[in-house]
Structures are given as C-alpha cells and as structure tokens.
Amino acid sequence: MADSATTEDILLETPLAGLHRELGARMVPFAGYSMPVQYPLGILSEHNWTRDSAGLFDVSHMGQAYLVGPDHATTARALEALTPGDFLALAPGRVRYTLLTTPEGGIIDDLMVTRSADPSEDGTLYLVVNAGRKAIDYAHIAANLPEGVQLEIAGQLALIALQGPKAAEVLARHCPDSAAMGFMTAIRTTIDGIDCHISRSGYTGEDGYEISVVEDHAEPLARALLAEPEVEPIGLGARDSLRLEAGLCLYGHDIDEATSPVEADLGFALAKRRRAEGGFPGAERIQGELADGPAQLRVGIKPEGRAPAREGAEIRDAAGRQIGIVTSGGFGPTAGGPIAMGYVAAEHAAPGTPVTLVVRGKDLAATVVPMPFVPHRYFRKQA
Amino acid sequence: MTVYFTKDHEWVRLEGDSALIGITDYAQSQLGDVVYVELPEVGKTFAKGDEAAVVESVKAASDVYAPVSGLVIAVNSKLPDSPSTINDAPESDGWFIRLTLTEPSELEGLLDEAAYRAFVETL
Numbered sequence: 001m002a003d004s005a006t007t008e009d010i011l012l013e014t015p016l017a018g019l020h021r022e023l024g025a026r027m028v029p030f031a032g033y034s035m036p037v038q039y040p041l042g043i044l045s046e047h048n049w050t051r052d053s054a055g056l057f058d059v060s061h062m063g064q065a066y067l068v069g070p071d072h073a074t075t076a077r078a079l080e081a082l083t084p085g086d087f088l089a090l091a092p093g094r095v096r097y098t099l100l101t102t103p104e105g106g107i108i109d110d111l112m113v114t115r116s117a118d119p120s121e122d123g124t125l126y127l128v129v130n131a132g133r134k135a136i137d138y139a140h141i142a143a144n145l146p147e148g149v150q151l152e153i154a155g156q157l158a159l160i161a162l163q164g165p166k167a168a169e170v171l172a173r174h175c176p177d178s179a180a181m182g183f184m185t186a187i188r189t190t191i192d193g194i195d196c197h198i199s200r201s202g203y204t205g206e207d208g209y210e211i212s213v214v215e216d217h218a219e220p221l222a223r224a225l226l227a228e229p230e231v232e233p234i235g236l237g238a239r240d241s242l243r244l245e246a247g248l249c250l251y252g253h254d255i256d257e258a259t260s261p262v263e264a265d266l267g268f269a270l271a272k273r274r275r276a277e278g279g280f281p282g283a284e285r286i287q288g289e290l291a292d293g294p295a296q297l298r299v300g301i302k303p304e305g306r307a308p309a310r311e312g313a314e315i316r317d318a319a320g321r322q323i324g325i326v327t328s329g330g331f332g333p334t335a336g337g338p339i340a341m342g343y344v345a346a347e348h349a350a351p352g353t354p355v356t357l358v359v360r361g362k363d364l365a366a367t368v369v370p371m372p373f374v375p376h377r378y379f380r381k382q383a
Numbered sequence: 384m385t386v387y388f389t390k391d392h393e394w395v396r397l398e399g400d401s402a403l404i405g406i407t408d409y410a411q412s413q414l415g416d417v418v419y420v421e422l423p424e425v426g427k428t429f430a431k432g433d434e435a436a437v438v439e440s441v442k443a444a445s446d447v448y449a450p451v452s453g454l455v456i457a458v459n460s461k462l463p464d465s466p467s468t469i470n471d472a473p474e475s476d477g478w479f480i481r482l483t484l485t486e487p488s489e490l491e492g493l494l495d496e497a498a499y500r501a502f503v504e505t506l
Contacts, residue, residue, distance in 0.1 A: 043441040044416040237415070237442050306419050306463065308439055331418040331441050338419075360421075360437065360444075 014060035015158045015215035016222055023226075023233050030236060031131035033061040038235040046238035047333040050204055051374075054164035055234035056225055063134030064157045064212060067125040067141070069149040072115065075123050078149040079113065082141060084261065084280045086271030087125065093117030095184040095199050099261055099269050100137060105282025105289075106257035107264065108140055109133040110249065112210075114186045114199060126186075126197070128159070128210070130251045158218030163208030163242075165377065166230040171198075171209055174224060178209060182381040192224050200379060204239065205246025205372060207379040244339060245332045247300060247371030253311055254298060254327045254341060262289035263343065265298045265371075296324060297349040300371035301340040303357055303364050308338040314358040315344055315366075323348050326357065335373045344368065387490055388499030393450040394474060395493065401456060403478040404435065406447060409503045411473040414440040417466040422458040422479060429453060429482070431489050436479050438469060451489045453482030 011034040020027060025036030036058065038046060049055055069075035076087035085098035092115055100108035114126040129137045142151045162171060172179040177189040178198055186199035194217045202208040213221055225231050240250070249255045255264045260282065262270075270290070274280060278287055303309050308331050315324040329340030340357070348355065353368040387395045392410035396403045411417065421437040429435050429449035436447040458480050462468060469477040484490075494502065 037442070038415060042416050044418075047441075241441060306466075307421065308419055308444075310444060331439070333441070 012061070014058055015218040016058045016060060016160075019219050019222055020058065020233070025233070025235060028236070031061055033131065035061060036233070036235040038237045039233050041232060043235070043237035043241065044333050046232065046234045047241050049232045050164045050206060050234055050238060050242055051334050052165065053230045053232070054162055054166040054170050054208075054228075055204075055238070056222060056231050057161040057163065057234050057239055058158075058222070059161050059210070060158040060215070060218065061131035062159055063127075063129040063131065063137065064154040064159060065127045065129070065134075065138065065141075066152045066154065067127060067145075067149060068152055069123045071123045074146075075125050075149055078145055079125060080274070080280065081146075082144055082281065084270045084274045084283070084286065085113065086273050087113065087115075089271075089273070090115045090125075092119070092122075093185050093187060095186050095201055097269055099266065100140060101261070101280060101282040101286070102257055103281045104257075105260045105285030107251075107255045107259055107261060108257060109137045110251055110255065110266075110269075111137070112199070112201065114197075117187055126212075128212075133251060156215050157212050158215045160211045160213065160218065160222055160225075161202050161204075161208060162211065162225060162231070163202045163204040163206045163234075164230075165207060167206070167208040168379065170225065170228045170230050173228070181209075181379075183207075183378040191221055194221055196221070203246070203248055204242035205248070205374055205376045205378075206242070207377055241330060241333060244328050244330060244341070245335055245372060245374040246376060247341065247373060249298070250328055259298075259343070260286055260289055260294065262286055263294040263296050263298060293346055295346060296343045297346050298327070298341060298343055299349050299351075300369045300373060301326065301329075301342060301355065301357070301366050302369045302373075303338045303340065303359075303366040305364070306337060307359055307364055309340045309357040309359050309364060309366070313340070313342075315342055316356040316358065316363075317348060318354060318356075320356070323355070332373055339373045340366075341371065386496055387450070387493035388496065388502075389448075389450045389493055390502060391448055391450070393447060394499075395450050395490070396478075397490075401481050401483050402451070402453070404447075404450060404480050404482060405478040406438065406469065406473055407499070407503075408473050409506075411470050411477070414438065414445060414469075416441050417469040420462045420466045420469065420479070422462065423455050425455050425458060427455045428485070429455070431486065438466075447479060449482070450493065451482065451484055452486040453484045455480050456483050457481035
C-alpha cells in the first residue's frame, strides 16, 4: 500500500476543530485548513445519511465578506462590474449563485451572494466564496471597486451547513422561522437564542440550510443540532461525492480561470439582462460562446462496469482521438456506481454519445449522460 | 501456518506451497470504504514490489504491491462484486491473490505479526 502524503505546513483550524476531534474525525489538510474528511461512520454511510436524513457540515473554511455601499443600486452595480449576475433585480432576502470572471471570460471563483432582507442593511451584499480562493477573490474585488463601495471581510464567523431531507424538520425545532423559507432565500434569526444568518441553500443537491454564526457560538450551535437523532456530522469526503452526484462544480477541478461559464454549463448564472447588455469581465468571449456555442462543454459521464474514473483521466472518441479530460470522478453511492464529469469537444457532448476513458492505461467504455446524476431535491415553495 | 507483513501494510500467509496476499486491517481502516478492486490475471508473474492489484476507496485509488515475487495461481473472484469484504475481513475473506513463491528467501526480510503490530502502533 502506498502511504498518503503528509504535510508539515501550519494549517488553520475552524472554530469546530476541537469538536471534530472529539467526534473521532480524521483530519486532513484542505485549502490551508485542517478539516474533517470523515468521521467514524465512514464516507459511504455519511453520504447515505445525508441523502436519507440530515448531515451537519463544517464549512467555516469558506470566506465570508460584505460588499458595503451607500444603497443597493450602487453596491449591485459594483458587483455587476465583476460578475455576469443581475444584482440590481435581486430582491431583499434572496440568494444568488454567481461567478467572478476574468477579462478573458475565465472563472476566478464561484460564489453565493445574498441581499439582506433587513432594510437597515440596504446597500450591503453578503458574499460566501471558496476557501482556496478567498485571498485571490478579496484582492480582485477590492482592487476593482468604485468610490464609496468597500469590501469588508468577516473575520469572526463560522459557517455550518445542515443538509438533507430532514434538515427542515430538525432546524424548525430550534428556529421556527426557518420552516417557511424558500430555496435561495435568507433571513437573520436565532437558533436556540443564538443570533444567526440562515440561507436555505447548500451544495449537496438536497434541501438544507447554511448557517452563519459568530465563531464563539458555533460549537454550542453544532452540538445542539448534533443532539438531534436525525443529524450526524459529515466530512469533506461525503461532501465531495454528494456534490458530484448533484452535478455541481468544484473550483480548481471542474472550473478555473481557463474555463468559461458557457463551457462549464453554468448558463443559469448568466442573467438574461447581462447576456444582452454585457459590461462584465469576459463578456466578449461569453456572449460569443452563447451565440455560436463553445468549443468544449462540461458533461456528465457514466463509465460501464464498476471501475471509477478519476480526475485527469483522458476521454477519447470511438476512433481513439482525445476529445477531453475528466475533471471530477469517483464512486457515486446514491447513483450506485462510478460517475464522472469532464470537458469534451462540443460535437461529442450530446447525451448518449459513447466515449472511452483511459484509466490506468486501460480503455474503459463510458457514455455521456445528463446531469445531475441524482435529482436535486431543493425545497420549492408552492405558489 | 505463518503470516508475514510489510511496512506497506500487506500480509503474506503461507499455505503449503503457495501464499495468500492481502492488505492489513490497518490499511483498510486508512483507505475507508472500498468500492472497487482490480485484480491481476492468473498466470501473471510479479517481482517483489511490482503493482499487483488496485484497490479504490470512495476517495482515491491505491496500489497494492507484491510483497514477494511469485506467479499468480488464483485470484479472489468474489472481491470485484463485493469489494466491501476488504473492509469487513481484510486479513481473511478479503485476500487478493494466491501466489506460488519464486523467491522464498524474500520472506526473511518481512516482519512477523508482533513486529508489524508494534510498527503500526508507532504510526
């Protein structure tokens, strides 16, 4: 057996690091932090638990910041100069997924943006960015803001995700306000008397919440939720298999500064008005790809048999020519077999196209399939 | 019946003229849930240290090295359909391959059970 790599680097810890160790987590370096990759339950069981009940994830390594301006229109325009999202039309209490783009139309990061429901906070947008990108994002945003708009990094906040079909029922016991929230909405409220900011969102394909809380209160809050019989702590290992099954991109793997939002099949993050008006970094490339189609496209891939194809596996066409590369791959516990996503030349992107994956030098038959691999179960309020 | 171990967490159990090869309980606990196993073909020969099999957990693929040189005379055909056997019974039902040893003297360089368990304690 080959030993896994170890690192001597000094790693940051989240406010829940002590709790993770107490719960028997195996800690690994991730994006500069020591993070739980799995608990004694194991990745497969943690994955299945989240799909069947409710999983608690520590995502405190992610970056939380505020974009603060004098009024909503000013702050929204400042963010629109950096992203292809429509923030002028973002209603109070709503959350949007967006992308910081490069002048060449690549992706600096993907992030969540919330407009506060509180009129006294009008002019402030709350941002959640990827752990491994926060320094780059913050420098980029701060360097490109107009007069009167500032980036304020939230230093003392933890972030906890509660995900799964029983998340709403569990959270409502501690926070009755949370039950009526729709998908991609946010409120300030209390959980067991602890002040929190809650959004009904997540990155597992399941219904659930992300809870931002002052770090001193993170552990009591996590313990209160973990005391519920429906809730188990879930590590990064299962988070990765859950998001892969949900067809969601992982920054640095499925998207990066070379891939465009159109290639990445993230067209939903390109707001209708912005597609027409442009005026965001990379608009020329992105509008061109929207009009003419991109050269390559992110697709779902299902290998035949049981062998997983991992990141980096070459994708070939029937004639043996390389047409792309796997960017995320592994075993999908809910899908019941190996699954992967990757980029292929556009003419091979139609679902049903047979492809060959090269895994450890051997050809593995596979098929381009629609994503997600497991249907999303986000909470949609009835009209 | 004699069992030998490597510091790479493989075991070799002598049974008459042949030996079973597998990974240790410590190895499976480090791997986590095993979801796929790739076994060599019967008739293949390995030198000590060659990649003999691949075991994949949810997270990653790991190579299993031949702890001794030999000729593959059988593989555990149940593993591809039930890879979790490696988690459940790594040092018995979860064996990978049966080898005829071509260099039996290589066993002298391996650890006995007590030395291996003591080694794991230091990790």
